[in-house]
Amino acid sequence: MIENTKNPRKGPGFGLPSSETATSDRAVLVESECSGCIGLTTHNRTYQDRSSVGMGKDFILRLLIIVVMVTTLAATAIASTPNEPRRPNIVIILGDDLGYADMGAFGSEIKTPNLDLLARDGVRFANFYTHATCSPTRSILLSGVDTHLNGLGNMDEFSAPNQWGVDGYEGNLNKRVVTMPQLLKDAGYHTYMVGKWHLGKAPDQIPAARGFERDFSLLDGAGSYWDMTNLAAVSPQSVFTEDGRYLTRLPDDYYATKTYTDKLIKFIDANRGDGKPFFAYVSHQAPHDPFHLPQEWRTRHIGEYDQGWDAVRQARLKRMIELGIMPAGTQLAERMWFIPDPIVLAPATRAVLGKKMELYAGMVENLDFHVGRLIEHLKEIGEYENTIFIVFGDNGAEGTDLFKMIAGTPGTRDYLFAAANWSQTHPNAWGDPGSYVSYGPMWAQVSMTPFSQYKGWMAEGGIHNALIVSGPAVKRPKGSINHGLMHVADLMPTLLEIAGASYPKTYEGRELPALMGKSWGKVLSGEAESPRTEQDYLAWEIFGNRAVRQGDWKIRWEYKPLGKGDWELFNLALDPAERKDIASEHPDKVKALLAIWDSYVRANNVVLPSRSPFETLEDQLPKRVPDDPGYPPLIYKRQFVPPKEMMADPKP
Amino acid sequence: MKPAAWLRSVIPVMLAVGVLSPPPIMAQVPGRSYWKTLSGANAVPLIVQSISGNTNPFDPSYTVNPGANINATMGLAGYLRAFPLFGRATTAALLVPMGRISSDVILAGATASEAARGFGDPTLELCTNIIGPPPQMNLVDVLRYEPGFSLDLLADLAVPIGEYNSAQALNLGQNRWYGRLGAPIVWQIGEWVPGQRTTLEFLPGVWLFGPNTNYQGKKLETDPMFQVDAHLTRDFTERLWGALDGAWFQGGKSSVDGVEGKALKTVALGFTLGYQINENLSLTFGYKSTIKDKDEGALQMDGFMVSLVAGWHSLIEGVRRLKE
Numbered sequence A: 001m002i003e004n005t006k007n008p009r010k011g012p013g014f015g016l017p018s019s020e021t022a023t024s025d026r027a028v029l030v031e032s033e034c035s036g037c038i039g040l041t042t043h044n045r046t047y048q049d050r051s052s053v054g055m056g057k058d059f060i061l062r063l064l065i066i067v068v069m070v071t072t073l074a075a076t077a078i079a080s081t082p083n084e085p086r087r088p089n090i091v092i093i094l095g096d097d098l099g100y101a102d103m104g105a106f107g108s109e110i111k112t113p114n115l116d117l118l119a120r121d122g123v124r125f126a127n128f129y130t131h132a133t134c135s136p137t138r139s140i141l142l143s144g145v146d147t148h149l150n151g152l153g154n155m156d157e158f159s160a161p162n163q164w165g166v167d168g169y170e171g172n173l174n175k176r177v178v179t180m181p182q183l184l185k186d187a188g189y190h191t192y193m194v195g196k197w198h199l200g201k202a203p204d205q206i207p208a209a210r211g212f213e214r215d216f217s218l219l220d221g222a223g224s225y226w227d228m229t230n231l232a233a234v235s236p237q238s239v240f241t242e243d244g245r246y247l248t249r250l251p252d253d254y255y256a257t258k259t260y261t262d263k264l265i266k267f268i269d270a271n272r273g274d275g276k277p278f279f280a281y282v283s284h285q286a287p288h289d290p291f292h293l294p295q296e297w298r299t300r301h302i303g304e305y306d307q308g309w310d311a312v313r314q315a316r317l318k319r320m321i322e323l324g325i326m327p328a329g330t331q332l333a334e335r336m337w338f339i340p341d342p343i344v345l346a347p348a349t350r351a352v353l354g355k356k357m358e359l360y361a362g363m364v365e366n367l368d369f370h371v372g373r374l375i376e377h378l379k380e381i382g383e384y385e386n387t388i389f390i391v392f393g394d395n396g397a398e399g400t401d402l403f404k405m406i407a408g409t410p411g412t413r414d415y416l417f418a419a420a421n422w423s424q425t426h427p428n429a430w431g432d433p434g435s436y437v438s439y440g441p442m443w444a445q446v447s448m449t450p451f452s453q454y455k456g457w458m459a460e461g462g463i464h465n466a467l468i469v470s471g472p473a474v475k476r477p478k479g480s481i482n483h484g485l486m487h488v489a490d491l492m493p494t495l496l497e498i499a500g501a502s503y504p505k506t507y508e509g510r511e512l513p514a515l516m517g518k519s520w521g522k523v524l525s526g527e528a529e530s531p532r533t534e535q536d537y538l539a540w541e542i543f544g545n546r547a548v549r550q551g552d553w554k555i556r557w558e559y560k561p562l563g564k565g566d567w568e569l570f571n572l573a574l575d576p577a578e579r580k581d582i583a584s585e586h587p588d589k590v591k592a593l594l595a596i597w598d599s600y601v602r603a604n605n606v607v608l609p610s611r612s613p614f615e616t617l618e619d620q621l622p623k624r625v626p627d628d629p630g631y632p633p634l635i636y637k638r639q640f641v642p643p644k645e646m647m648a649d650p651k652p
Numbered sequence B: 001m002k003p004a005a006w007l008r009s010v011i012p013v014m015l016a017v018g019v020l021s022p023p024p025i026m027a028q029v030p031g032r033s034y035w036k037t038l039s040g041a042n043a044v045p046l047i048v049q050s051i052s053g054n055t056n057p058f059d060p061s062y063t064v065n066p067g068a069n070i071n072a073t074m075g076l077a078g079y080l081r082a083f084p085l086f087g088r089a090t091t092a093a094l095l096v097p098m099g100r101i102s103s104d105v106i107l108a109g110a111t112a113s114e115a116a117r118g119f120g121d122p123t124l125e126l127c128t129n130i131i132g133p134p135p136q137m138n139l140v141d142v143l144r145y146e147p148g149f150s151l152d153l154l155a156d157l158a159v160p161i162g163e164y165n166s167a168q169a170l171n172l173g174q175n176r177w178y179g180r181l182g183a184p185i186v187w188q189i190g191e192w193v194p195g196q197r198t199t200l201e202f203l204p205g206v207w208l209f210g211p212n213t214n215y216q217g218k219k220l221e222t223d224p225m226f227q228v229d230a231h232l233t234r235d236f237t238e239r240l241w242g243a244l245d246g247a248w249f250q251g252g253k254s255s256v257d258g259v260e261g262k263a264l265k266t267v268a269l270g271f272t273l274g275y276q277i278n279e280n281l282s283l284t285f286g287y288k289s290t291i292k293d294k295d296e297g298a299l300q301m302d303g304f305m306v307s308l309v310a311g312w313h314s315l316i317e318g319v320r321r322l323k324e
Helices: A018-051 A057-079 A113-121 A134-143 A180-186 A256-270 A309-323 A347-380 A402-407 A413-421 A440-447 A488-499 A587-604 B003-016 B139-144 B314-323
Strands: A089-095 A123-129 A190-196 A214-218 A229-232 A235-237 A240-242 A278-283 A387-393 A464-470 A480-482 A537-542 A545-550 A553-557 A567-571 B042-053 B068-085 B088-107 B110-119 B123-131 B149-158 B178-182 B185-189 B198-209 B212-215 B218-222 B225-235 B240-251 B254-256 B264-276 B281-291 B301-312
Touching (some): A089 A134, A089 A347, A089 A488, A113 A387, A180 A190, A180 A278, A180 A488, A190 A256, A214 A256, A229 A402, A229 A413, A256 A278, A256 A347, A309 A440, A347 A440, A347 B139, A387 A488, A402 A413, A537 A587, A553 A587, A567 A587, B301 B314
Parallel strands (some): A089 A278, A089 A387, A123 A480, A190 A214, A190 A278
Antiparallel strands (some): A123 A464, A214 A240, A229 A235, A387 A464, A537 A545, A545 A553, A553 A567, B042 B068, B042 B301, B149 B178, B149 B185, B178 B198, B185 B198, B198 B225, B212 B218, B218 B254, B240 B264, B264 B281
16 A cells, blocks of 8 residues: 555655656756766865965856856755655644634634645645544544554543553653654654644653654643643643653743744754655644733734624534535534524624633634744745645534533632633733633534534534645645545555654554555545545544444544434434434444444553543533523514504504 | 523623723812713712812812912712613713812911812713724623723813802812813733733813803913823732822913912822722722922822722623523
């Protein structure tokens, strides 16, 4: 499946653009000329010596011309390694909790011109899967190996008692896997990381220890965008590293999204011209809550979301269908039963709740702006055309109130910590240090239009994400949309292939687990529509929620009340919003998929957790009822106005 | 997640964004008097001032009585309502001064005393915004209100029906029409977040006085007097704020049957502390004194001020009842 993996020097297996070929030709030319240039330099020195004893002006002029030529040729020679086609740079832009429907290119009203530019220059993948939460997705992305083997069988924060001490459940990216940056570095790439890591904090777990030459990283899963304030009393400070050193303070003028971009640009520039391509993992914290953002980004959508989540979801779905992201006839997932119809809310309530979405939109737009800065810089230094961009969100949008989960109980230490550090609740202060705004399940559903549920859950709203790939590896028509079944685990084989590297069986004496993904080589080159056959399957498990997808079919098991505490079956081709559980109508299909699940469990040492953050959710949420639009009619009844001619004053 | 719960969560927000700002009082009003509030809001101020000096504080022309020692305990009660007028935020107020005033004047070794008590001249005030945010017609507007740079037009008119005794110089009523035209300015500095709000405020104005044709049997006339009040206000917490206050007076030369006095040219400095007790009550305390006032004929005045303002809005009260 992976081509050219035996010879890293041979170059990408699925072709380079014409500009790349030209670059290769130029490299050859430089080599032959450069051989001569050494002689010229020698000759030049000799000539200078002569000049010093009184040669003519024409010799000085010729000398200058030669010097210029030598300098130019030498610089070109430095920029290209002899005998090696120039391999593309790789930039992975990860939006934290960025929703499927949050980019303009995927139907959002949020303005993302720079991400949309990448979509226009590349391909949008509408059927791409991540994991349901962040560190599991990141672990798969960087290792290509299933979470239950790579150390993120559960999130570090929610690891269950029966998983403690079990291999694959360390809560950090374990040493049994090799990372993508390690392999790319071995293959001659510079490897840079900026942003959120969330895969371990110990010295042997940080980005510098896992293959990144340069990094500026937030090791935690969340925290302030303005400073080092974290969320919980026991862990009050976020931990950052820069180039493998733990930071005692943050740079002046720190704002996460801006600083990450600044740092990456410096990393790129520092090694510019040495002829090596770079791999950059741009793991933005944005738009994960708290919605911290500069003042000027908070007021770009005042009042736009007062219309409520239903209207915005409908508008997004309409655009998605027009764009071809979703097929005509796609229905929205039902509004979750505990979310009110915004029509029944008071305007002030809608304004307050809408303002949260205004901030979220600002977060995404600010993220896009800084992506634009990176793109612009790569264009300025002539690297844009030779850079592969891969853009996606790490999981579904966040619908759970993380802050309440941590600090919501009065009298607890975390509550007091929040009182001291996170109590700036006035809407005008939202976005400032000390404020903690998230947007709740209603807007998370908007971000995940048209899907059901959100981050942490196995409905499409938890695991289905938007993906953009652009750059020299992409041969499909620019701006096209693909519906092949893709998975974040595919990135390891795909990028190794692009880099002309291979996935080894052992690394530093350790036997490596097999990759779970499939290269996108043929998909990107236009030779195939999907890297997967109808028999290939995808499987997920986190917090005890679990799912299997094979072809158009999907079974999922979720805690009540979002799930049924039992397996449900959906046909995603017919019902992408998972509106109707058809398990009872297709028992054989359920049985077949359960057999796959069992096989997946055995192959990957899946240990279902004995405890789950969702284990008591059924007691916290209102009793689940169907969402029947217009029910009860009582709350929608308007004032009855009798015919004018039948109206009268009371008789005396 | 219930809608009702969400609505309740909004209430503190709307109550916290300045539904009840202190209403204007006569002459030198404290800072933050011209902040705008939810249309339909009502307020009743009760202001008590203890003032000493050589002028009658009930008379905004501040005519200087050289050698006099005047002490006044002045109360001010009134009613204010916010409403839109031609699409602009407007407040109308009725303010009634009351109190006691006494003076001792030493002339040629003898002390002459006068005293008065009762009600002063009620004042009608209309203040409408010219530049600035639109009126806050609903809670959404309240939520999004920030003054930015706002400029109002202000008109005061005192009705001469207060206690007046033409036999003495010292009175609570002034026995003449008078009023003021002004242009209150509120300039927001920084974010509009309770606990962080900072404003620079000015009230330039001109006082205009009609004649008093029975001033101890004579005719009292007063030239227009220009006044600029300035305040630098700053939140200390979400409920506590303070201000540095300044006032400048010029003009207002009076004449009695053609015998002219001196025009004022006076500066006063002071401070104010304010505290929002709850959504309905705010309390302020202030002190102000004229400076460089040792010259004969200079205005001398200092005073303490305590104000309690009760405010309400039918919507807020209804929400509170439901909340309880």
